[in-house]
Amino acid sequence: MKFEGTENYVATEDLRVAVNASITLQRPLLIKGEPGTGKTVLAEEVAKALNAELITWNIKSTTKAHQGLYEYDAVTRLRDSQLGDERVKDIRNYISKGKLWESFERDARPVLLIDEIDKADIEFPNDLLQELDRMEFYVYETNETIKARQRPIVIITSNNEKELPDAFLRRCFFHYIKFPDEDTMRAIIDVHFPGLKGKLVQDALNIFYEIREVPGLKKKPSTSELIDWLKLLLSEDISLEALREKDPSKLIPPLHGALLKNEQDVHLFERLAFLARRERN
Amino acid sequence: MFVHFFHELKKANVPVSLREYLMLLEAMDSDVIDRKVEDFYYLSRAALVKDERNLDKFDQVFGHVFKGLDLMNEGQTAEIPEEWLRKLTEKFLTEEEKAQIEALGGWEKIMETLKKRLEEQKERHEGGNKWIGTGGTSPFGAYGYNPEGVRIGQKEGRHGKAVKVWDKREYKNLDDSVELGTRNIKVALRRLRKFAREGAPTELDLDDTIRSTAHHGYLDIKMVPERRNKINLLVFFDIGGSMDSHIKLCEELFSAARTEFKNMEYFYFHNCLYEGVWKDNKRRHNEKMSTWDVLHKFPADYKVVFVGDASMSPYEITYAGGSVEHWNEEPGGLWMERVTQIYESCVWLNPIAEKHWEYTPSLQILKQIMGERMYPLTLEGLDKAMRELSR
Ligand SMILES: Nc1ncnc2c1ncn2[C@@H]1O[C@H](COP(=O)(O)OP(=O)(O)OP(=O)(O)O)[C@@H](O)[C@H]1O
Ligand SMILES: [Mg+2]
Numbered sequence A: 001m002k003f004e005g006t007e008n009y010v011a012t013e014d015l016r017v018a019v020n021a022s023i024t025l026q027r028p029l030l031i032k033g034e035p036g037t038g039k040t041v042l043a044e045e046v047a048k049a050l051n052a053e054l055i056t057w058n059i060k061s062t063t064k065a066h067q068g069l070y071e072y073d074a075v076t077r078l079r080d081s082q083l084g085d086e087r088v089k090d091i092r093n094y095i096s097k098g099k100l101w102e103s104f105e106r107d108a109r110p111v112l113l114i115d116e117i118d119k120a121d122i123e124f125p126n127d128l129l130q131e132l133d134r135m136e137f138y139v140y141e142t143n144e145t146i147k148a149r150q151r152p153i154v155i156i157t158s159n160n161e162k163e164l165p166d167a168f169l170r171r172c173f174f175h176y177i178k179f180p181d182e183d184t185m186r187a188i189i190d191v192h193f194p195g196l197k198g199k200l201v202q203d204a205l206n207i208f209y210e211i212r213e214v215p216g217l218k219k220k221p222s223t224s225e226l227i228d229w230l231k232l233l234l235s236e237d238i239s240l241e242a243l244r245e246k247d248p249s250k251l252i253p254p255l256h257g258a259l260l261k262n263e264q265d266v267h268l269f270e271r272l273a274f275l276a277r278r279e280r281n
Numbered sequence B: 001m002f003v004h005f006f007h008e009l010k011k012a013n014v015p016v017s018l019r020e021y022l023m024l025l026e027a028m029d030s031d032v033i034d035r036k037v038e039d040f041y042y043l044s045r046a047a048l049v050k051d052e053r054n055l056d057k058f059d060q061v062f063g064h065v066f067k068g069l070d071l072m073n074e075g076q077t078a079e080i081p082e083e084w085l086r087k088l089t090e091k092f093l094t095e096e097e098k099a100q101i102e103a104l105g106g107w108e109k110i111m112e113t114l115k116k117r118l119e120e121q122k123e124r125h126e127g128g129n130k131w132i133g134t135g136g137t138s139p140f141g142a143y144g145y146n147p148e149g150v151r152i153g154q155k156e157g158r159h160g161k162a163v164k165v166w167d168k169r170e171y172k173n174l175d176d177s178v179e180l181g182t183r184n185i186k187v188a189l190r191r192l193r194k195f196a197r198e199g200a201p202t203e204l205d206l207d208d209t210i211r212s213t214a215h216h217g218y219l220d221i222k223m224v225p226e227r228r229n230k231i232n233l234l235v236f237f238d239i240g241g242s243m244d245s246h247i248k249l250c251e252e253l254f255s256a257a258r259t260e261f262k263n264m265e266y267f268y269f270h271n272c273l274y275e276g277v278w279k280d281n282k283r284r285h286n287e288k289m290s291t292w293d294v295l296h297k298f299p300a301d302y303k304v305v306f307v308g309d310a311s312m313s314p315y316e317i318t319y320a321g322g323s324v325e326h327w328n329e330e331p332g333g334l335w336m337e338r339v340t341q342i343y344e345s346c347v348w349l350n351p352i353a354e355k356h357w358e359y360t361p362s363l364q365i366l367k368q369i370m371g372e373r374m375y376p377l378t379l380e381g382l383d384k385a386m387r388e389l390s391r
Helices: A013-025 A039-049 A074-083 A099-105 A129-134 A166-170 A182-192 A199-213 A223-236 A240-244 A248-255 A263-280 B002-011 B018-029 B037-048 B052-067 B082-092 B095-103 B106-124 B183-197 B206-216 B244-256 B291-297 B332-342 B354-359 B361-369 B379-389
Strands: A029-033 A054-058 A070-072 A095-097 A111-115 A136-139 A144-147 A153-158 A173-177 B202-204 B223-225 B232-238 B263-269 B303-307 B346-350 B374-376
Touching: A013 A029, A013 A039, A013 A153, A013 A173, A013 B018, A013 B037, A029 A039, A039 A054, A039 A111, A039 A153, A054 A099, A074 B206, A095 A099, A099 A111, A099 A136, A099 A144, A129 A136, A173 B037, A182 A199, A182 A223, A199 A223, B002 B018, B002 B052, B018 B037, B037 B052, B232 B244, B244 B263, B244 B303, B291 B332, B303 B379, B332 B361, B346 B361, B346 B379, B354 B361, B361 B374, B374 B379
Parallel strands: A029 A153, A029 A173, A054 A111, A111 A153, B232 B263, B232 B303, B303 B346, B346 B374
Antiparallel strands: A070 A095, A136 A144, B202 B223
């Protein structure tokens, strides 16, 4: 079981080593990197490559660790008890399984993606340490221990909005997805637009990396934006001349929406255009 | 060999633990990788480094241990703003002179020599007037390289006194886990805590609900304020000036209250906010973080507190290149504006007594940028500032 990247996903050598180490040693893999650099898609592709089921747990700011294990709905049970509902006698009726529990139940080893763990409370990762270490947990309501049949492959992504606790980090393998250099980006483009080559790609890449260099952008365009933009360029048949345009004000229409998603950034660009014009006069 | 590697990493302040070391050994034992140095590099990196900020340090140590490359001696060489020098060349050197530099061994060589000179200069304590290579023998002197009075690296047409301070000052390192002493501070702390606890949303109190329901015989939902509070705080401390002791007191105050906040992050700056801030004052010249990264990292609902005396020459705020200790591409005022634009809740706490404020132009400028939200570092000022933050 080795992950070598897929036909849909370009995995650099270092990423492959990290993924394989985590699979072999059965430790969680923590993936960080700028937004849109393929963190979430990685888990999907690992699952596909290994022919495993993908179970995704999307983390929000309100997500609590125990929700990954199970939730006991005491309020409904109380209500049912008032209505004399028979279900009330079996506490199991009020326990709903979380994603971790689901992944523990599988006969074949699944991939468990814990997506955007940094969104949650700072204590969240610590609250999952035991469960991820031992791959088991205890259900107090029913007095049973749930143990993983197969240790799932755990992939955790973070956008680095928050620091993660050390105790948690020590248990993971870690990989930081470096923003793709031009060659890697070409490979990624090739995966998404097989056969697309030549001037358009080159010009688009030049503009793309140039925009990323503009100081003060709130949201630098990333791989996903580049791909969306290329899609747009192809479907709208935008001419190479339009892309080569050096006047940033004229560049804005073909960029807007796909590469610059933030109003402030569009304004920044317009300001730059204004300055460029003034300098010329 | 691995043990040595491990120790070197620790020495370079990469936080590695035994657990991770064992994990690496285990991985070496299983056949995760082929016998390639690169693969070993990737594997050990994935096992030992857990924070991208330490990747560079790791690379240095790895290179040093496994390829015999030299470990860069961080924290000891004086950092020379390279842009500064490059600008200098562009502006002041003729083609011939540039050629001469090449003849002298190129930039690298010159930078080296310059570094040495700097160290010497620091030891000799020649005061602010003498500059590197003012004597005729120095390769630098030949170019009339004299930043006192010459606006090095600035675009033409700017006026103002040149007060670049080259010699590094000595800075104390500040710790965030110190016990507080004075009574005054305790009161302040109480108020800070009160502020931190306000506005916590409510949640269902299950125990009480069940108790009350059993008691009444009907469903009686009980709510309590959520225990953990929701306030996120970002604090920037100005250090390295005459007000250090006051600032330090203030830092102690915040650190004592830190558990009350959902998150509290602090950074240091000097005089005015620029493109870089740092967390460890001893290593400030090597471990700067980009201010953009900080602004991107912490969401707009963070509340921002600046603590500093806001006293400097005005062009440290208003001009690019105005900073006293490095070349700043963009004026400090712009950085301050960015912060106030991103974060709705911002205040500035100033240890200088309010009655003196009007005599310091830089203070007025910053106060204005802050939208008048500058408060003296007194109990009352603190109160007002916190009230402003909870609006
Ligand atoms: N290495 C890659 N190979 C192929 N496609 C990639 C690669 N990296 C990114 N992409 C493409 O970029 C897009 C964004 O990827 P994804 O959603 O996984 O990013 P992310 O890092 O999870 O972003 P976020 O932090 O915003 O959640 C996807 O459409 C994916 O196909
Ligand atoms: Mg994602």
